Amino acid sequence: MRFYSEQNGVKKNTIVWDGENDKPLCKFVNGVYDTSNEREIAILKATGYKSDNSTPIAETLLKSASSEPESVSVNMKVDELRKIAKAKGITFAFGTTKQQMVDAIKG
Numbered sequence: 001m002r003f004y005s006e007q008n009g010v011k012k013n014t015i016v017w018d019g020e021n022d023k024p025l026c027k028f029v030n031g032v033y034d035t036s037n038e039r040e041i042a043i044l045k046a047t048g049y050k051s052d053n054s055t056p057i058a059e060t061l062l063k064s065a066s067s068e069p070e071s072v073s074v075n076m077k078v079d080e081l082r083k084i085a086k087a088k089g090i091t092f093a094f095g096t097t098k099q100q101m102v103d104a105i106k107g
Contacts, residue, residue: 001041003033003049016044046080072105074098081105 005014011031018025026033026040035041045051072084081101085092090104 001035002052003028003035003044004051005031005033005049016047016049018043046077072102074102076102 005012005028012028013030014028016025016028017023025043026035033044035044041051072081076098078098078101081098082092084105085101088105092101092104
């Protein structure tokens, strides 16, 4: 899958950091990165990078959350929870815990 790191029409050479393994995940060259690695694809989609055939991550997460509410959990990243919540019209105050976010999303 091909991902792009354009910002305001400018192609960026960007390194995406893999916090879980404490090393670079990938490097965009001239604004482009190609991969077939499922983990890299999932991380890049979750962090909002655009791809050739991607569905916006909030839409993907919302479909997943609505069809399988148990898939929303405190193990998700706060950004993922916020995107799902935003798609459902839910906002959170500063200091909201992940458990409170999950509870609100699950209704």
